[in-house]
Amino acid sequence: MDQIESNPTIPVRALQEQLQKDYQVGFSIHKVFRAKSTAKKLVQGDYKKQYDVLRDYILELQSTNPETTVKLEFDSEPNLSATSRRFKRMYVCLGGMKKGFRACLRDFLGFDGAFMKGPFPGQILTAVGVDSNNGIYPLAYAIVETENTDSWKWFLECIADDLDLHANSNFTFISDRQKGLQTAISQLFPCAEHRFCLRHIHDNMRKTWRTNEYKEHLWNCATTTTIPPQHWARSHFTGRAVSDMLLNNLCEVFNSKLIEGRDKPLISCLEYIREYMMKRICNVIKVQKKCVGPLTPSATKIMEKNVNWASQYTVRWNGSDKYQVQGPWKWELTGLPCKHVIAVLNDKADNGEEVGELHTYAHRVHWLETWKAAYVYKVEPIKGRAMWPISECPIKITPPIHKNQPGRPKKKRRHSAEEKSQKKGDNVASGSGSQSNIASRSGKLTRKFIQVTCSKCKIKGHNARTCKGQGGK
Structure with a gap:
């Protein structure tokens, strides 16, 4: 058990060699495999039994993390007098992450789904935002039965309740065009801006156009700010999200951190996600303590690059309040003064006008104090199982119907x-x-x-x- 607790992914063959070395006794590979399965069940918990204490876990999670939202949904039960309900879906939005997301000042969310492993497979749906340093900021997650319009719509409705979103909300979403998600967003948020991940668009194009030349043309069209169309080109993006992001990498990064937790039992999987969020906040705070200056490190690098470019531009003043600078205009899209704006400010300063500090022209999203404000809120640890409150609800939760998936379970995601x-x-x-x-x-x-x-x-x-x-x- 000590070996499994310290290294749950230890190969059976390596475990067999270690046991034979420690005890000087021969063990068959089948016996070691059964022993490892038993030890994992004792360490991580039983897949079925964790559904029995799910309500207790929710009470503990909400008591230690105030303002946490947890929603459960069960399969329909024709017998109203039944004392049990079959688990269908579960949504979690930790109170600290909810407050921190609002402090990020970015109305921007990425969505993605990942497969769960084990005897009760499903999907983990995630909603991830972007902080002031262009890093990921996980907001909410859910375990659902499958990835379709109904499950995505339910997930979006839960997020809408937490963030006070309505049908006319001017929010910005980015996704890989998952099954049912595009329909769900168009139905619930018709006024929202929905961006598509450019990498997945290119993967679909590769079926017909396979050379790098097409890839370069696609990227040039997407990164330009002067031509249509919408969903994937910056030319059609609004400035609502204060971001010109073209890829849904924020969700890919978050899902990659959950690989080891996806084959654990339900509560162990939920705890794996919560602990990752808790550790991430601590890691970001350590980086923040080393930062100086009015802007975040990523915003500072962009500004320095734009300043260097601006020194090579020639500005012509028309005598009133207009200037002529050749090139695209990106200030409203990113929230950072582009090289053309900086060139104009330099020209005004050279002519004796008061322009102030350059960072004051940047959106508050990019300020260092905004970045720190988002990580003031913490994810609190929970107590041990023996100290959890006991739910008084008489309805017992049973696991979903067992389904054996075809083929050997895969650990790694499918590469493009x-x-x-x-x-x-x-x-x-x-x-x-x-x-x-x-x-x-x-x-x-x-x-x-x-x-x-x-x-x-x-x-x-x-x-x-x-x-x-x-x-x-």
Whole structure:
């Protein structure tokens, strides 16, 4: 149990070798596998039994973390006199994270989903914001039965209650266009700005256009600020979110931190997420203590780059309150003065006008004090299981219907075609037609165009299974 508690992912073979070394006794691999399963159940908890104490956990979570929102939903039960209800969904928004998100001053949220493992698989839906330093700020999470319009709509309604959002709210969302999410957002928030992750758009394009040239054209169109269309190009973004973000990496980062918790029992999984949020706040505060200046580190780097660019610009004044500077206008989109604005301010200062400090032209989102204000609120630890309050609700919670998923459970997320090709380092010319080039462009390994060699007769064109002795053996 000590070994499993310190390293839950230890391989069975390594555990077998360690036990045989410690006790000088031989153990079969099957016996070690059963022992590891039993130890994990004792350390992490039983998958079924954790549903029995779910209400107790909720009471403890809300008592230690004030203003925390937890919502439960059960499958419909035709028998109204039944003493149990089957678990369907659960939503959690910790009070400290809710207050901190409001202090971020950014009406911007990214959505994503990730598979759960174990005997009762489902989906973990996450809502992640962006802090003043352009880092992730997890807001809420939910465990649902599947990823569809109904579950996404329920998740969005829960978030709307916590953030006081309405149908006419001018909020900004970004997603990978998950199943049902686009429909749910359009129904609940018709006035919201919904951005699509550019990387996933490119992955869909790669099925038809596989060369890097198309990728460069797509990125150039998306990053420009002077052409349409909406959802994926900065030219059509509003300044509501004070961000020109094109990728949904904030949710990808958050989900990557939850990989080890996704195969744990329900309460253990929820605790894994809460503990990560608690540790992240501490880590950010350590970084903040080293920061100086009026702006956050990321905003400072952008401003320094813009200042360097502005020194190369020539500004022409028209004699009143207008200036001519060639290039796109991005101040309202990011909340930071672009190089053209800085060039105008430099020109005004050179002519003896009072322009003030440069950081005063930046949106409050980018101020260091705003970043610190978001992390004033903490996620509090909870007490041990024996000290949890006992729920007085007579209705017992039962786990969802057990479903065995096909195939071997996967730990890692599915990599995109581009990530696969980058991982293998297949940077080849687009005109080549070899099998390796085709694999690098499509991101998939294929046996097409490969001429196999028989391992028996060493002649090409067939394999050992179909060999008829062509080599004379």
